[in-house]
Amino acid sequence: MRLPEVEDTVNGPFTMIWSLLLSLFASLTARSVVNGQTPAGLAPKAFLSLPLGTVKPAGWLYDQLVVQTNGLAGHEHDFYHYVSESDWIGGTSYYSSLEEAGSYWFNGMVPNGILLDDPTIQSQVQQFLDYVLDHQDSTGWLGPEVNTTKPRYLWGRYPFFFGAIQMVEANATLTDRVVTAFHKFVALANTMLHNGEGLEDWTRTRWEDFVIVLQWLYDFHPEGNEDLLIDTMKQLKYTGDPWEDVFNETYFPKTAVEDLRNPFPVLTWHGVNMAEGLKALPSTYRFTHNQSDIDAASKGWDLLFQYHGRPSGIYAADEYLAGLEAARGGSYLYQVIGDPKFADRVERITYNALPATLTGDMWSRQYLQQQNQIAAKNMTPNPFPEDGPYSNVFGLEPNYPCCTVNHPQGWPKFISNSFVTTPDQASLVQVYLGPYTVSTMLAATGNKVSVSVDTLYPFSDTLTTTIKATKAFTYYVRIPSWVTNGTISVNGGPSRPVSPTNGLHAVSVHAGTTEFTLDLPSEITIEERPHGSVAVHRGPLHYAFDISRSSRVLAQNAQQPLAVDLEFDATEAWQYAIDPSTLTFHTGTPAGGQLPSPIFDSGLPPFTISVAACPIDWAEGGNTFAAAPPTDPACTGAVTNITLSPFGSTKLRIGEFPTFKAT
Numbered sequence: 021m022r023l024p025e026v027e028d029t030v031n032g033p034f035t036m037i038w039s040l041l042l043s044l045f046a047s048l049t050a051r052s053v054v055n056g057q058t059p060a061g062l063a064p065k066a067f068l069s070l071p072l073g074t075v076k077p078a079g080w081l082y083d084q085l086v087v088q089t090n091g092l093a094g095h096e097h098d099f100y101h102y103v104s105e106s107d108w109i110g111g112t113s114y115y116s117s118l119e120e121a122g123s124y125w126f127n128g129m130v131p132n133g134i135l136l137d138d139p140t141i142q143s144q145v146q147q148f149l150d151y152v153l154d155h156q157d158s159t160g161w162l163g164p165e166v167n168t169t170k171p172r173y174l175w176g177r178y179p180f181f182f183g184a185i186q187m188v189e190a191n192a193t194l195t196d197r198v199v200t201a202f203h204k205f206v207a208l209a210n211t212m213l214h215n216g217e218g219l220e221d222w223t224r225t226r227w228e229d230f231v232i233v234l235q236w237l238y239d240f241h242p243e244g245n246e247d248l249l250i251d252t253m254k255q256l257k258y259t260g261d262p263w264e265d266v267f268n269e270t271y272f273p274k275t276a277v278e279d280l281r282n283p284f285p286v287l288t289w290h291g292v293n294m295a296e297g298l299k300a301l302p303s304t305y306r307f308t309h310n311q312s313d314i315d316a317a318s319k320g321w322d323l324l325f326q327y328h329g330r331p332s333g334i335y336a337a338d339e340y341l342a343g344l345e346a347a348r349g350g351s352y353l354y355q356v357i358g359d360p361k362f363a364d365r366v367e368r369i370t371y372n373a374l375p376a377t378l379t380g381d382m383w384s385r386q387y388l389q390q391q392n393q394i395a396a397k398n399m400t401p402n403p404f405p406e407d408g409p410y411s412n413v414f415g416l417e418p419n420y421p422c423c424t425v426n427h428p429q430g431w432p433k434f435i436s437n438s439f440v441t442t443p444d445q446a447s448l449v450q451v452y453l454g455p456y457t458v459s460t461m462l463a464a465t466g467n468k469v470s471v472s473v474d475t476l477y478p479f480s481d482t483l484t485t486t487i488k489a490t491k492a493f494t495y496y497v498r499i500p501s502w503v504t505n506g507t508i509s510v511n512g513g514p515s516r517p518v519s520p521t522n523g524l525h526a527v528s529v530h531a532g533t534t535e536f537t538l539d540l541p542s543e544i545t546i547e548e549r550p551h552g553s554v555a556v557h558r559g560p561l562h563y564a565f566d567i568s569r570s571s572r573v574l575a576q577n578a579q580q581p582l583a584v585d586l587e588f589d590a591t592e593a594w595q596y597a598i599d600p601s602t603l604t605f606h607t608g609t610p611a612g613g614q615l616p617s618p619i620f621d622s623g624l625p626p627f628t629i630s631v632a633a634c635p636i637d638w639a640e641g642g643n644t645f646a647a648a649p650p651t652d653p654a655c656t657g658a659v660t661n662i663t664l665s666p667f668g669s670t671k672l673r674i675g676e677f678p679t680f681k682a683t
């Protein structure tokens with residue numbers, strides 16, 4: 021029996037989805053199919069990302085990053101063995117066995133430090149960058165496999181490269197050092213790939229990350245090495261896993277995979293790799309210019325969520341794909357391809373699945389998240405075929421340490437990718453809705469622009485945007501697909517219906533100051549789930565019954581007492597059927613117009629939905645997880661009124677309910 025378990029973790033799927041979005045965005049404007057010939061150069065993206073530091077979080081989103089910094093992410097450098105100074109300075113083991121742990125940490129903490137202007141974190145990542153660059157081997161190798169017999173695999177460096185690129189974006193004085201070191205490494209990697217070296221199973225699945233790094237060099241700092249860069253991209257693809265086949269409907273797994281035979285290398289059905297793989301085809305498109313690569317990426321995305329999607333926005337994988345029983349890449353897909361479906365899903369994942377898998381104070385995280393999660397504890401029996409019984413405990417490193425070092429990249433990268441420019445660099449586009457400030461120069465016209473978005477979104481339907489510009493231009497804002505009767509009022513004028521094209525509404529901005537207010541309401545919607553159960557959504561938020569919980573400390577880190585492993589148990593009944601016809605949305609007004617800090621914990625968000633419910637018989641699987649929702653259950657007691665809360669604020673929950681009809 022498979023329960024609504026979801027992998028989650030921020031890290032894997034989340035990260036992947038981001039890249040997906042980026043890729044997809046680009047294809048909209050960027051198609052140039054060349055008949056039968058290999059085109060020269062890289063195809064342009066649909067949208068261009070902005071350098072790190074251009075977009076800053078404001079309001080509750082700023083606070084969310086403060087919570088992350090005051091939590092586990094901001095303290096790892098002080099005590100966590102994979103990244104702490106005592107380990108990596110000295111050059112022995114700042115990466116884990118695949119040499120990736122320090123690299124992951126660096127990739128997330130670079131933007132965390134810049135977006136908060138946090139000098140402590142900025143100096144930690146500067147020290148890391150200096151150490152790695154100063155110890156580059158004479159052959160060009162970067163990383164700890166120097167003067168040892170340890171084999172050199174390429175993959176563990178890729179997150180480090182992403183972090184270094186972000187440091188260059190934020191501080192141009194680092195450009196020469198980083199770009200010189202990269203080119204030296206690329207020359208070595210190209211030779212290694214031609215000799216069949218540097219490859220193991222993870223490198224073969226995650227080749228697209230290196231392709232994206234090479235494309236950054238090509239776009240901004242090619243230094244005459246264009247041919248070598250393109251040849252290296254092709255070598256990576258030819259030696260890597262065939263994602264166009266993995267995402268082909270003929271072979272794509274339509275159920276949980278543990279009883280299926282994978283015709284491709286086994287790691288291609290691994291949850292996190294699949295999210296990485298979503299970036300492969302848009303990144304391939306840029307050097308093939310082949311529309312089929314874009315089509316395959318878009319189709320693969322749809323298949324993944326059709327057969328493995330969860331109401332929280334993410335798809336399910338407990339290590340490997342988990343089917344339907346109760347993802348970062350996305351931003352890259354959006355930027356390459358431009359289809360708004362990628363942006364809608366990234367927003368849903370960020371505002372639901374991501375915060376749900378961390379405690380409110382962000383000191384403890386899970387490895388696996390369940391859609392119906394009635395306890396978080398060491399599970400007997402264990403519902404996860406490929407992961408350990410400890411996987412849904414909230415702690416320092418349940419099941420694997422990877423998400424401890426990788427989860428911090430989620431919020432910062434969501435923020436820095438929330439605005440892009442059009443390829444002509446004349447327009448600014450707000451992709452993800454939330455509170456931000458932006459300060460940039462639109463290069464095409466030398467237009468100095470600043471933007472401030474004041475909102476509690478997704479805990480409000482209203483966004484007020486103030487733009488100051490030295491020249492007139494067209495500003496675009498994404499209108500999510502779930503908005504109904506959305507309106508815009510410009511400079512205090514009358515409210516008019518929004519009229520998005522391809523998900524974007526255009527606003528004419530004049531020189532000087534322009535202010536506009538968006539009102540973006542949405543209806544409550546019902547998603548049908550297995551066994552006749554339903555999930556409830558309104559706008560970007562998924563709603564769940566928040567089961568009250570008791571908490572017990574299972575373990576405490578010796579160096580850092582705030583790093584605890586927590587077991588949660590339900591302290592109230594959770595066995596309810598709901599009557600969807602009675603769902604009613606309620607909005608509270610937060611005190612002083614401010615959301616509480618942190619926001620993602622029980623009872624804190626101002627939005628709730630009430631619904632008529634009745635108690636039912638609903639079995640437990642073992643004594644730790646809910647069995648599949650019963651179909652058409654009988655009420656065993658009186659009808660009552662229960663409250664549903666935003667999924668991200670729940671740590672124990674029912675997110676997929678059986679239904680009944682209240683009379």
Ligand SMILES: *[C@@H]1O[C@H](CO)[C@@H](O)[C@H](O)[C@H]1NC(C)=O
Nearest residue numbers: 111154155156157158166167
């Ligand atoms: C490797 O060993 C050589 C010879 O001892 C030394 O000069 C060099 O600095 C070492 N390289 C690194 C990166 O430690």
Ligand SMILES: *[C@@H]1O[C@H](CO)[C@@H](O)[C@H](O)[C@H]1NC(C)=O
Nearest residue numbers: 142146150190191192193194
């Ligand atoms: C930029 O990097 C240089 C070289 O590492 C450093 O000296 C400088 O302080 C950095 N500037 C900022 C604003 O961080």
Ligand SMILES: *[C@@H]1O[C@H](CO)[C@@H](O)[C@H](O)[C@H]1NC(C)=O
Nearest residue numbers: 264265268269270271312316
């Ligand atoms: C998917 O695979 C099948 C079987 O190999 C093949 O016939 C088909 O052309 C492939 N589809 C695409 C879109 O490549």
Ligand SMILES: *[C@@H]1O[C@H](CO)[C@@H](O)[C@H](O)[C@H]1NC(C)=O
Nearest residue numbers: 056057058264308310312313
């Ligand atoms: C484009 O993709 C199709 C389908 O995968 C393939 O048959 C064709 O050779 C590709 N063309 C180029 C120029 O890469």
Ligand SMILES: *[C@@H]1O[C@H](CO)[C@@H](O)[C@H](O)[C@H]1NC(C)=O
Nearest residue numbers: 503504505506541542543544
């Ligand atoms: C949209 O407008 C219709 C017609 O006025 C109304 O019935 C419906 O409730 C509105 N929906 C939302 C979400 O405001």
Ligand SMILES: *[C@@H]1O[C@H](CO)[C@@H](O)[C@H](O)[C@H]1NC(C)=O
Nearest residue numbers: 604606630631632661662663
């Ligand atoms: C259910 O509870 C909500 C919130 O407490 C309340 O506003 C609503 O009126 C109640 N509905 C019924 C039918 O009692």
